[in-house]
Amino acid sequence: MPENVIFEKHVSSLLFQSALRHKPVMKMRNEHGQMADAVTLNTAKMIGEGGGRKVYAYPGKPEFIIKTHKPFPHKPFHHIRRRLRFMGRRFGDYLHSIIEAEEYTAMIARMHRIPDFVPGYRGMVMIEGQVGAVFDAIREPDGAISPTLQRFVARNGYSPSLEAAIDHLWSQVMTFRCVVSDPNLGNVLVQSRADGILHLWLVDGLGERTLIPIMRLSDRVFLRNTRRFHAEMISAAKQLAVPRG
Numbered sequence: 209m210p211e212n213v214i215f216e217k218h219v220s221s222l223l224f225q226s227a228l229r230h231k232p233v234m235k236m237r238n239e240h241g242q243m244a245d246a247v248t249l250n251t252a253k254m255i256g257e258g259g260g261r262k263v264y265a266y267p268g269k270p271e272f273i274i275k276t277h278k279p280f281p282h283k284p285f286h287h288i289r290r291r292l293r294f295m296g297r298r299f300g301d302y303l304h305s306i307i308e309a310e311e312y313t314a315m316i317a318r319m320h321r322i323p324d325f326v327p328g329y330r331g332m333v334m335i336e337g338q339v340g341a342v343f344d345a346i347r348e349p350d351g352a353i354s355p356t357l358q359r360f361v362a363r364n365g366y367s368p369s370l371e372a373a374i375d376h377l378w379s380q381v382m383t384f385r386c387v388v389s390d391p392n393l394g395n396v397l398v399q400s401r402a403d404g405i406l407h408l409w410l411v412d413g414l415g416e417r418t419l420i421p422i423m424r425l426s427d428r429v430f431l432r433n434t435r436r437f438h439a440e441m442i443s444a445a446k447q448l449a450v451p452r453g
Contacts, residue, residue: 248336255353258394258412260304264335266342270351272330274340277302305341307415315384325380326410346397346409354400357408357445358393366449371442373398373406378438385430387416387423391437393444 248267255273256263266272312329316322330342346354355363361370377396381388390413399407416423423430 252335264340265345265353266333270347271345272342273327273345273353274333274335274342275305276335276338276340277305302339302341304417307417308412309341311387311415315386319384323380323384323386325377325408326386326414343411346399346411348400349402354397354409356394357396357398357441358448360398361393361445361448366446369406370398370445373408374438374442374445377408377410378434378441381410381434381438382431386410386414387421387430388434388437389413389415389417389423391441393441393448396441 252264252267252274254262254264261275261277264274264276266274309329312323312326315326322328327344327346330344332339333342334340348354364370380386388410391410392413395410395412397409397411399409401407423433
């Protein structure tokens with residue numbers, strides 16, 4: 209077992225230290241004292257979309273992005289699922305962002321420092337009558353949003369430097385005991401830094417979305433799944449880089 213892995217049982221309580229560095233983006237009040245929308249979608253550029261959320265650049269603040277939430281899809285036995293799941297009942301359509309924020313804060317509590325492989329969580333902001341979650345933007349030296357691992361490999365192929373970046377990412381996941389629920393190539397951004405080093409960021413799929421959070425409760429399952437996810441990401445990237453013909 210790696211010596212630098214910190215497990216939940218080693219932490220006496222969750223320390224909300226993220227508030228010291230990551231202040232939430234607050235909506236403003238108008239002249240009548242009412243809460244006013246801070247951002248309008250017609251001025252925001254959509255930069256991505258997943259099954260549960262849309263991602264926009266924050267207008268006028270390129271250092272941030274905003275994730276807006278889609279309504280939960282109604283699956284079979286939807287009402288029973290919601291009754292059995294306290295988090296789902298309590299947070300509804302915002303559950304994904306709450307789980308991400310919870311996992312982010314848990315990592316800080318375990319290590320007493322800010323993780324550098326997950327974008328910082330900055331709070332919530334009003335967007336035309338709905339609420340979006342604000343995170344740090346991951347950008348290239350020229351200011352463009354960093355590409356996903358999937359797009360990066362399709363464009364640049366696979367290399368030893370990329371494999372080293374993938375290894376470093378999963379080493380950090382193990383060190384912070386970060387629970388990853390969806391480690392696909394589209395949930396990772398590849399940032400090419402000015403010094404030529406590739407740095408990978410997990411931008412989605414954090415935290416456990418199962419009824420029983422087995423990875424959070426079991427060290428054995430966490431280690432097994434994390435090692436498997438690491439190997440699967442390398443395998444998927446290599447397969448994507450192989451020319452088809």
